[in-house]
Amino acid sequence: MRGLTPRFTLLKDLPFGVIATARAARAPYDFVSRYFATPYGIDEDPVTGSAHCSLAPYWSGVLRKTRFVAWQASARGGELQVALQGDRVRLAGYAITVLKGELTA
Numbered sequence: 001m002r003g004l005t006p007r008f009t010l011l012k013d014l015p016f017g018v019i020a021t022a023r024a025a026r027a028p029y030d031f032v033s034r035y036f037a038t039p040y041g042i043d044e045d046p047v048t049g050s051a052h053c054s055l056a057p058y059w060s061g062v063l064r065k066t067r068f069v070a071w072q073a074s075a076r077g078g079e080l081q082v083a084l085q086g087d088r089v090r091l092a093g094y095a096i097t098v099l100k101g102e103l104t105a
Contacts, residue, residue: 006018
């Protein structure tokens with residue numbers, strides 16, 4: 001997964017981001033991923049919760065389980081605990097606050 005060399009010039013023309021994923025080669029991880037958000041101005045997102053919400057149902061079908069330890073293999077990287085609970089996905093892990101603000105109606 002770390003060896004992927006995306007062609008960002010081609011990815012930028014897509015109308016969506018791209019998730020790459022594979023079964024993990026070793027414990028404690030169940031699967032690994034990378035997320036390329038080039039159409040949104042971000043070549044690679046370091047750790048992407050929304051991508052893992054999509055990956056949970058997929059890996060549940062493949063691995064026949066509902067709880068996972070995942071690794072996003074970006075340059076920074078990050079570990080996520082992922083739990084599929086019906087039509088919901090619960091995520092846990094460490095986060096870095098990059099922006100604080102307040103939205104008003």
